[in-house]
Amino acid sequence: MSLWECPVCHGTYRDPQADGTRYFHQCPPLSTAELLAMPAADVAALFPELPAPFTADDLLVASTARSVPRVGARNENIVRDAPKRVVTEGAAPSEDDSPRVQDQPPRILKGP
Ligand SMILES: [Zn+2]
Numbered sequence: 001m002s003l004w005e006c007p008v009c010h011g012t013y014r015d016p017q018a019d020g021t022r023y024f025h026q027c028p029p030l031s032t033a034e035l036l037a038m039p040a041a042d043v044a045a046l047f048p049e050l051p052a053p054f055t056a057d058d059l060l061v062a063s064t065a066r067s068v069p070r071v072g073a074r075n076e077n078i079v080r081d082a083p084k085r086v087v088t089e090g091a092a093p094s095e096d097d098s099p100r101v102q103d104q105p106p107r108i109l110k111g112p
Contacts, residue, residue, distance in 0.1 A: 001014045001015075001016060001017070001018060001112075002014065002015060002109060002110075002111070002112060003109075003110040003111040003112070004025070004107040004108065004109060004110060005107065005108040005110045006025055006027060006074055006107060006108075007074075007105045007106070007107065007108055008027050008070060008072050008073060008074050008105065009027040009028060009070060009073070009074075011025070011027070011028070012110060013025055024075075024076040024077045024078075025074060025075075025076050025107065026073070026074070026075045026076065026077060027069075027070055027073035027074050027075070028070075029067035029068055029069050029070065030063075030067070030068045030069075030070050031063075032056075032059060032060050032063045032064075034070075035059055035063055035068070036056055036059060040053065040054070043059065046068050047059070047062045047063070047066075049062060050062055072105070074104045074105065074107075075104075076104075076107075
C-alpha cells in the first residue's frame with residue numbers, strides 16, 4: 001500500500017488500496033478555493049457569466065454549476081474505446097493526439 005502524490009493536483013492516495021484493489025487517480029476539477037486564489041481577470045475569463053466585480057458567493061454558484069478542469073490534469077484510467085494513436089514522423093498532429101497515461105507526468109512515491 002504505497003503512498004503516492006499526483007504532481008499536478010498534489011493529491012495523495014494509496015495504491016493498492018487497503019482492500020488490495022488498484023487505485024486509478026484522476027485529478028479533480030479546480031476547487032472554489034483554488035479559483036478564488038487566481039487573479040480575478042483569469043477567473044472572469046473562465047466564467048464570463050460572472051458579474052464584474054464578482055463575489056466569492058457568485059464564484060461558488062458558478063463553479064458549482066460548471067467545473068473547470070485543471071491544466072495538465074492526470075487521468076490514470078484506461079479509456080477502453082479510445083482510438084489507437086498512430087504517430088507518423090513529420091505528420092501534423094491530429095485530434096487523436098490527446099495525452100495517454102504513459103505521456104502524463106509520473107506519480108511521486110511519498111512513502112510505503
Ligand atoms: Zn491529480
